[in-house]
Amino acid sequence: MPATPAPPEAPVPAPAGAADPWGRAALQGRLAAIRPGLRVECLRETDSTSTRLLERARAGDLGPGLLVAEHQTAGRGRLGRPWFGDAAAAGDPPALTFSLGLVLAPADWSGLSLAVGVALAEALGPAVRLKWPNDLWLHGADGRGRKLGGVLIETLPPPDGGAARPVVVGIGLNLDAPAARPGLDQPVAGWREVEPGAHAPALLARVAPPLLDALAAFEAQGFAAFAARYAARDALRGLAVRSSDPVAPEGEALGVDARGALRLRLPDGGERLIVSGEVSVRPC
Numbered sequence: 112m113p114a115t116p117a118p119p120e121a122p123v124p125a126p127a128g129a130a131d132p133w134g135r136a137a138l139q140g141r142l143a144a145i146r147p148g149l150r151v152e153c154l155r156e157t158d159s160t161s162t163r164l165l166e167r168a169r170a171g172d173l174g175p176g177l178l179v180a181e182h183q184t185a186g187r188g189r190l191g192r193p194w195f196g197d198a199a200a201a202g203d204p205p206a207l208t209f210s211l212g213l214v215l216a217p218a219d220w221s222g223l224s225l226a227v228g229v230a231l232a233e234a235l236g237p238a239v240r241l242k243w244p245n246d247l248w249l250h251g252a253d254g255r256g257r258k259l260g261g262v263l264i265e266t267l268p269p270p271d272g273g274a275a276r277p278v279v280v281g282i283g284l285n286l287d288a289p290a291a292r293p294g295l296d297q298p299v300a301g302w303r304e305v306e307p308g309a310h311a312p313a314l315l316a317r318v319a320p321p322l323l324d325a326l327a328a329f330e331a332q333g334f335a336a337f338a339a340r341y342a343a344r345d346a347l348r349g350l351a352v353r354s355s356d357p358v359a360p361e362g363e364a365l366g367v368d369a370r371g372a373l374r375l376r377l378p379d380g381g382e383r384l385i386v387s388g389e390v391s392v393r394p395c
Contacts, residue, residue, distance in 0.1 A: 133179060133312045138319065142177060145323045146213065149175040156182045161265060161281035164212035168267055168277040179209035179315060205287040205301075207311040211322065215330045216275035220266070222334030222371025227262045227280055229337045230325035232344050234318045238305055240346035243364070243373050243392060247284070248346050249300035256346050257300035260284035280326070282318075286311060297393070334371045342366055347373075350394045359383040364392070 132153075139151040157163055160178040167176075181204040217223075224245040231247060232239040240248045240256055245263065248256030263281035270277070286309055288301040302309050328336045342348070347364035354360055354375065365374035365382070373385040373392065385392065 134316060138177075138316055141316075141320055142323055145320060145327070146175045149177065149213075149323075151177045152179070154178065154180040156180060156184065158184050159281075160208060160210035161263060161279045164210050164279045165265060165267065165277075168212060168279070171270075173214050173270065173277055175211075175213040177209060177211050177319060179207075179311075181311070183208050204311050205285070205289075207284040207286065207314050207318075208282070209315060209319075210279050210281045211319075211326075212277065212279045213326065214275050215278050215326065216273070217330045217333055219333045219370065222337065222367075223278075223329060224262050224264045225341050225367065225371045226325055226329045226334060226337040227264070227282075227322065229340045229344065230322045231260070231262070231282065231284075231318055233340065234321045235302070236305070239344070241341060241344045242346045243367065244371070249302075249304065250346070255298075257288075257298040258285075259300045259302065280322070282322075284314065284318075286314070335369065338367070338369060338371075341371075347392065347394060352392050352394050354385060354392050356383070356385055359385065 133151075135151050135153050139149065142149045142151065154160075157178075157180045160180050160183065164176065164178055225241070225243070228241045228245065228247060232241055235247075238249055239259060240250050242248045242256065242258075245261055246258055247260040247262075249259040250256045260283050263283075265279045265281070267277040269275060285299060285301040286303050288299045288304075302314065325337070345364075345366055348366045350364050352362065352364050352375070354362070359375050359377055362375040362377045362383070365376050367373055368384060375383045375385055377383060
C-alpha cells in the first residue's frame with residue numbers, strides 16, 4: 112500500500128495568557144486603518160507563514176491578514192531555495208519572518224517584488240539597498256553588499272475569473288546573520304549590526320504599515336510609482352554581473368525598465384531584458 116502522506120505541520124500559537132510581545136492589537140489597529148478588516152496573527156512556530164496563508168486562500172478565506180512567526184521550520188525563498196534562519200530563543204527570534212495575504216487587482220503585476228523591496232528599504236533607512244529582483248542588501252563602507260533579507264511573491268488564480276487574485280507577500284529580515292552552513296552561498300548580514308538593540312516586534316511595526324501602503328499604491332499605479340525610488344537604491348546598476356540566463360551569462364547591469372525587468376548590457380554591446388523569475392543574478 113502507498114504510504115499515507117504526513118499531515119501538514121501544525122502551527123504553534125503563543126502561550127495562552129502570555130503577554131502580547133508583538134503588540135498585536137495595536138499593530139492590527141494601525142494596519143486595519145489602511146486595509147479595513149485586516150487581521151494580525153502571531154505564532155511561536157510554523158512551517159511557513161506563506162504556506163499557511165496560501166492554504167487559507169485556497170480554502171476560500173480571502174480576508175486580508177498578516178501572519179508572523181518567531182520561527183519557521185520550512186521557510187522558503189525564490190526559485191525554491193530554503194530560507195535560512197537559526198532557531199529562536201523564546202521571545203527573541205534571530206529574524207523577522209512574516210507574510211501578508213490579500214486580494215489585489217493591479218493592471219500589471221510586473222515589478223511587484225521590486226515595489227515591496229522599495230517599501231522595506233525606505234522604512235529601514237539609507238544603509239539598505241536593493242538587489243534585483245527580490246533581495247535587500249546591507250551596504251558597508253567598502254560599497255559591497257551582504258544579504259539582509261528577501262521577498263517572495265506568490266499568487267493564486269482569480270477565484271471568480273475576474274482581474275483580482277489572492278497574493279501572499281512573504282518577508283524575511285535577518286536580525287542576526289545566520290550561521291554558516293551548506294547551501295548558504297552568499298555573504299549575509301543582520302539588522303543588529305545597524306541597530307544593536309533591535310527586536311522583531313518593533314521591526315515589524317516599523318515595516319508593515321509602509322508595506323501595506325506600497326501594495327495599495329502598486330495596485331493603483333503599478334511599478335511606475337516606484338521606478339525612480341528603486342533606481343535610487345539599485346545595488347547592481349553599473350556592476351558586472353553573472354546570470355544563469357544562457358543567452359546572457361554575463362554583462363553590465365544598467366538598471367531596470369519601466370516594468371521592472373533587468374537591463375543587461377552584453378559584452379558585444381547589445382542589450383537584453385531579463386524578467387524576474389527567469390534567472391538568478393549575482394555581481395561578479
